Amino acid sequence: MKAHTKETQSTMTPEKSLNFLKEGNLRFQNNLKANRNLLEQVNDTSDGQFPFATILSCIDSRVSAELVFDQGLGDIFSIRIAGNFVNEDILGSMEFACKLAGTKLIVVLGHTSCGAIKGACDHAEMGNLTKLIEKITPAVNAVSEPTNETQRTSKNIDFVNTVSRKNVELTIERIHTESPILSEMEKNNEIKIVGAMYDINSGEVTFY
Incomplete structure (x- = not known):
């Protein structure tokens, strides 16, 4: 499988891009990989890149977008930050990826048992991590159940x-x-902007 070119990128639609990721995740779950020569893709992309999707995911070492969607060099823009939230810099990166570089899909990918989310649930404080967790706190506050504070911690998966x-x-x-x-x-x-969750136990990505 060769890297995407300007021509192949131009044939992609938001729906087709989403299906590419779904098919890639199915291959990942079944321990199958598309036949690609990564060194050949290095050569193919030396003069330019034409990715079809932009994925915002967590820094969690188990959730590499390229791996869980079985994609190669030049296929996706991968933005990673603990807790997969956005700020001005990340929004600017997404705007570059879509408006200037031509990607047709943005995926915000969360995952189960997320350490950053656990920290926000526990109102953890430590150096610069405190500021990061504050950006996730609105999600904690937006979940109304359970009301018992003892159940609103990282111990309740x-x-x-x-x-x-x-x-x-x-x-x-x-x-x-x-x-x-x-x-x-x-x-x-x-473009299409969609959310998804990665299950660290099964390797399955559920889009919603």
Whole structure:
């Protein structure tokens, strides 16, 4: 499998891009890999890159977007930060990826048992991590159940995973609100912005 070219990128639609990722994740779950020569892809992309998707995911070492979606060099823009939230820099990166570099899909990818989400649930404080966790706290506050404070901690994995899903939803809302460029592109069906969750136990990505 060769790296994407300007021509192949131009044939991609938001729906086709999403299907590419779904098919890649199925290969990953079944321990199958597309036949690609990575060194050949290095050569293919030496004069330019034409990715079809932009994926915002957590820094968690188990959630490499290239691996869980079985993609090669030049296929996706991968943005990683603990807790997969957005700020001005990340929004700017997404705008570059879609408006200037031509990707057709943005995926905000959360995952189960997320350490950053656990920290937010426990209101952890430590150096610069404190500021990072503050950006995830709105997702904790947006989940109303359970009401018992003793159940709203990292020890309650169901609560943690619910907060992680809510964090993905709030992140997508922020993209729409804080990036008129991306919001307009989606309204014009030039791109699609979707949320997803990766299950660290099964390797499955569920889109929603």
